[in-house]
Amino acid sequence: MLNEIQLKLEKIREFDSLIDFARSSLQLDIVLYLASSKAPLSAADIAKALGQRKKPILDALRKLEMKGLVKRAGAREDLYELTELGRNTIDDLMIVLGFGDMKQMLKNVHRRYGKIRARDMIRVVVPVNYLHEVLVALGTSRSSELPLSTLSRIVGISEQRLSMYLEPYVNPKSEIRLFKKIRRETWKAKIRNVLFGTRHTEIFYRLTSLGQETFYRLTTYTKIKSNTLLRCLVKFFGNYSPKYVIRKISLTTLLLASIAFSVVLLFPEYSAIVLSLWASFQMVLGLLIFIAYK
Numbered sequence: 001m002l003n004e005i006q007l008k009l010e011k012i013r014e015f016d017s018l019i020d021f022a023r024s025s026l027q028l029d030i031v032l033y034l035a036s037s038k039a040p041l042s043a044a045d046i047a048k049a050l051g052q053r054k055k056p057i058l059d060a061l062r063k064l065e066m067k068g069l070v071k072r073a074g075a076r077e078d079l080y081e082l083t084e085l086g087r088n089t090i091d092d093l094m095i096v097l098g099f100g101d102m103k104q105m106l107k108n109v110h111r112r113y114g115k116i117r118a119r120d121m122i123r124v125v126v127p128v129n130y131l132h133e134v135l136v137a138l139g140t141s142r143s144s145e146l147p148l149s150t151l152s153r154i155v156g157i158s159e160q161r162l163s164m165y166l167e168p169y170v171n172p173k174s175e176i177r178l179f180k181k182i183r184r185e186t187w188k189a190k191i192r193n194v195l196f197g198t199r200h201t202e203i204f205y206r207l208t209s210l211g212q213e214t215f216y217r218l219t220t221y222t223k224i225k226s227n228t229l230l231r232c233l234v235k236f237f238g239n240y241s242p243k244y245v246i247r248k249i250s251l252t253t254l255l256l257a258s259i260a261f262s263v264v265l266l267f268p269e270y271s272a273i274v275l276s277l278w279a280s281f282q283m284v285l286g287l288l289i290f291i292a293y294k
Contacts, residue, residue: 005176005178005214006214006217006218008128009128009131009132009135009214009218010218010219011092011093012093012128012129012132013129013132014089015089015090015093016129018067018068018069018089019031019064019067019069026050026052026056026057026060027060027063027064029050030046030050030057030060030061030064030070031064031069031070031082031086031090032090033046033049033050034046034070034080034081034082034086035082035086035087035090037081040073040074040079040080040081041079041080041081042078042079042080043057043058043061043078043080046061046080061080064086068083068085068086069082069083069085069086069089070082070083070086071083126165127165130155130157130162130165130166131165131166131169131178132218133154133155133241134151134154134155134162134166134179134205135178135207135211135214135215135218136215136218136220136221136240136241137150137151137154137155137239137240137241137244138151138179138205138206138207138211138215139207139211139212139215139216139218139221139240140224140234140238140239140240140241141238141239142238143206144206144207144212145182145204145205145206145207146204146205146239147186147202147203147204147205148162148163148202148203148204148205149202150244151205153243153244153247154239154241154243154244156243159203163203166179166205169211170205176210177208177210177211178207178208178210178211178214179205179206179207179208179211180205180206180207180208181203181204181205181206182203182204182205182206183201183202183203183204184201184202184204185200185201185202186202189201189202220240224240227292229288229291229292230292230293233245233288233289233292237249242293245289249285249289253282256278256281257278260274260275260277260278
């Protein structure tokens with residue numbers, strides 16, 4: 001079971017690094033339509049089949065060429081086909097998502113396939129992609145748990161939507177229970193409850209033993225484990241998620257900038273020293289983050 005979860009997460013993340021599923025359904029339509037074709041196709045052919053204008057098709061094809069998924073066919077500059085990387089990746093992804101054998105499935109559905117399957121795949125892929133981000137966020141947090149509000153900011157979607165995506169992996173009866181959902185009164189909630197006489201609590205998600213083991217199998221964990229600098233940053237900020245780390249750095253930078261600005265105003269004679277220290281801090285911090293997340 002763990003091998004299946006890991007394979008699904010990693011393969012979807014791999015393909016999502018080439019095509020942003022949440023924003024590039026047109027690119028996915030094109031890849032799928034080219035996969036269904038027995039011969040190279042022109043941009044005009046693809047546009048007609050997908051019901052799109054030629055210009056956005058050409059823009060998408062250029063991006064797919066840069067990503068190594070699509071190439072020009074032979075001497076004809078106006079014909080396109082999938083590269084070996086494109087075909088292998090889409091074949092693997094279809095198997096992982098349970099769509100079955102590509103060639104058999106695409107038989108006699110060339111025209112309709114792209115539109116229908118792109119939507120179907122996105123409905124499966126996007127939640128799994130968010131699932132990966134949540135696993136990494138919880139796995140690298142100090143207590144293996146985070147509030148739903150924080151997880152929502154990390155993955156970039158609403159709390160309600162994220163909760164819906166995670167629900168199949170929270171149910172105690174599920175064979176793949178990766179998370180445990182608990183309610184807790186945070187210190188902010190305590191203050192609000194005392195002031196207004198309410199009983200507000202916040203939803204937290206914690207990794208189960210299966211969730212922890214799944215995280216340990218991810219390539220992200222291997223990357224962190226083998227990178228001393230990245231491991232130190234994760235330990236210092238309490239998380240691996242770039243969005244989470246950037247947020248923490250922004251708050252820290254804002255606080256230190258306020259202190260430096262106050263010192264310069266109150267003690268002008270030390271302004272050169274303060275500015276030098278501030279510039280050095282920014283340079284070192286930027287360099288550390290660049291090297292760690294490279």
